Amino acid sequence: MMAVSAALLPSGPDWTYEVKWDGYRAQVVKNGATVSLVSRNLKRITRQFPTVADAAAHLAPKTALIDGEIVALDPAGRPSFQALHHSATSGFSLVYYAFDLLHLNGRDLMHAPLEERRAALRDAVAGSVVLLSEPLPGTPRQIEAAVRRLQLEGVVAKRRRSRYEPGRRSGAWVKVRFAKHQELVIGGYKPNTTTFDSVLVGYYEGRQLLCAGKVRNGFTAHQRAGVFDRLRPIVTGTCPFTNLPTTKSGHWGEGITADEMRTLRWVKPQLVAEIAFVEWTRDGSLRHATFLALRDDK
Incomplete structure (x- = not known):
């Protein structure tokens, strides 16, 4: 599922907001102790990001399909897309920000509303080094000001009750870049x-x-x-x-x-x-x- 681009963030009680991380979109496929990382175009990228795969292997659920972003962070916690492929020599650390949960222990969650999926995701990553992409508090104007101040890439707005639509660019997710x-x-x-x-x-x-x-x-x-x-x-x-x-x-x-x-x-x-x-x-x-x-x- 992909977001449509917009110039302004949508507003209203139906929407929730997250940081748009400037990283590498990837899904975690966990089956017992075996973990694969799969890119948006369905390429296996586990070997490129072994530390992320290792972190996901320690998640509590036996099986899970998680959507998220691999991000390189500098010592001050700022993300850099360019550092993704040389993090080991640049002082950057690789982290995985999880933002959606599609399958959990044999249960298909794609038709469940976003808020239900997010609650299950919070439990799934609890106690691990996998990070949850947390909802941002405040109004769209306050959120935009904060994200700009932190010099982050942008914000993704998502409808609270939206289902997950694999392979589709959906209006239920809206991204705004602050360049x-x-x-x-x-x-x-x-x-x-x-x-x-x-x-x-x-x-x-x-x-x-x-x-x-x-x-x-x-x-x-x-x-x-x-x-x-x-x-x-x-x-x-x-x-x-x-x-x-x-x-x-x-x-x-x-x-x-x-x-x-x-x-x-x-x-x-x-x-x-x-x-x-x-x-x-x-x-x-x-x-x-x-x-x-x-x-x-x-």
Whole structure:
């Protein structure tokens, strides 16, 4: 079950709220002493996260199917998606935040209301190192303010009496991301049949313009047409980014190889865009970048 995206949190007594953890979605499949971790696309990831599997193996229930998120936390308790795959050498610890319980000791709970599943989950993880993703107190406005202050990724709102809908993106779960903002220079774009698929943005270090990745999301039809009209007159044959090409496509798919560069159009670095994003990666790229507006005052 997946959440739909929204700009604002829904409000009302039917809703409950949790932190949207910036981690790796995974289900725990426990059968006696045997535990498997399964990703959202049904790949087995137990070997990648052995400490999480070991923690789940010590849960009290004999059999269970739990949904949750694997999260890397720094010594101050702040999550980082980038640290997930090198936590052992970075000082980060891996934890599992459980937020739903689908099966328990042979009983199917997917048609039970969320509040009943959550109560059973609380009992299932009690006394273990598996963490419960607790409901957040307060109004949506208070919750948003607190989550922003803690610089967490966002909030998921869930209907209290919703059933679990496997494989479906359901309106019973609504996610809202609270992103960081930065002004970045547009240095190119990937064309499509009408305008562009994405723009390439970057930032200056000294006199060098470094590419920070591609931005695909956030453009309204009107914005896309307007940005394209501004890009066409400044097309150039020279790539303005000094850190391209990259040698590979990158762990998160945002690297730009020499082969891909042949499909791109370059522009003079004259336009500044305001971009929202969740996190900077270690290689200087943006995660979950969204276009907000051109900054003509820059």
